[in-house]
Amino acid sequence: MRQRKLAIRVVVSGFIVVLLVAAGSLVLAKSKDKGERVIPIKVKRFEYTPKEVTLKRGVPVVLELTSLDIAHGFNLPDLGVRADVLPGWTARVRIVPEQTGRFVFHCDIFCGTGHEELEGVIIVKE
């Protein structure tokens, strides 16, 4: 019974992963079709690289997030965006910045001693 439940969980998890990858690929494909800028961001304990990203108001971009070590989060509450950044996967989030300003993003999956310092900033200009 337990093994059956586990098997179901594995299948469901696999299906979700496939869906997420497909959705991510779709976002990227559509973005590329539209000629949208793709910005790669690497995450490791306890640093985003780059940790400062400058965008132009109203111009959509795709952030392509990859982890270099363990599971991290990418949370940009002011723009209502978050993603899990898991090792071996690429998380893609599309942003259409509507307002100018500085918007801090941070890791929201606890990753160790320097977790509280793992953050960066999106700067949106006219």
Added chain:
Amino acid sequence: MVAHINRRDFLRLAGLGGVVFASGLGHTADAATSRSGKVEEFYWVQLSDSHWGFDGPAINPDAKGTLKKAVEEVNNLPHKPDFVVFTGDLTHTTDDPVERRKRMTEFRDIAAALNVKTVRFMPGEHDASLDRGKAYKEFFREPNYTFDHKGVHFIVLDNVSDPAAMIGDGQLEWLKADLAKLDKDARIVVFTHRPLFDLYPQWDWATRDGAKAIELLMPYANVTVFYGHIHQEHHHMTGHIAHHAAKSLIFPLPAPGSAPKRQPIPWNPAEPYKGLGFRSVEAAAESASKYEIAEYLVRKA
């Protein structure tokens, strides 16, 4: 009753409590005593965020002494609390599982010096998030549980063993089943580490699925939440539910959004231990949603 009056008099006359805060924040829909049991007056002490093992002389040069001083102050209270609760981040995080257990052993030994019959624990993300609560459970057993005391139903919620700051569907089902046994006017206190509401998500001061827990609690008339995590006193209402954050015993953090970063406030030699402390919480018998909170400062020995 005599003890109650004496304690209140003591707080008022000695001014030890600093602020005596009546929980409920103006909430007037006080329900009667729960049908499930008679409420007696009593009080407990909340300690939080001791981060045992933290090392940072510029932040707290007495990192090895502050918790011990707080334990001593609790032991010196004129009236013994019914119990003491630690609301998480008992230890400071470490990647080394051996060191983590060493810190938990030392913390447990220090807490054992508390001269009270019952001491309750719960994890913070520093204790439990890196190993999903494995070491914590070895020392302090389950991270979520309930207990009843003198007419109050206490619920300890774990929103840190999942490193993504989630309570999780399983625990939410457990909460739902536990609440289903209670009358809608039951007197309920929730202990948790992180705020259940979005206090300041920009600093990760939130629980990702905390709104689901609040939704489950909302039909109950007399619910109060006590938590830690943000290293400062803070009071907030979600509907009729009051949420009270406690001070830390290692370093204070800035008020939500008041600084560019959530970095510890450095030690001020002119005002040592400023912002560090613990609190007593008194459950009043006359009102099912009223709690008197007295804040105590850690002081130089």
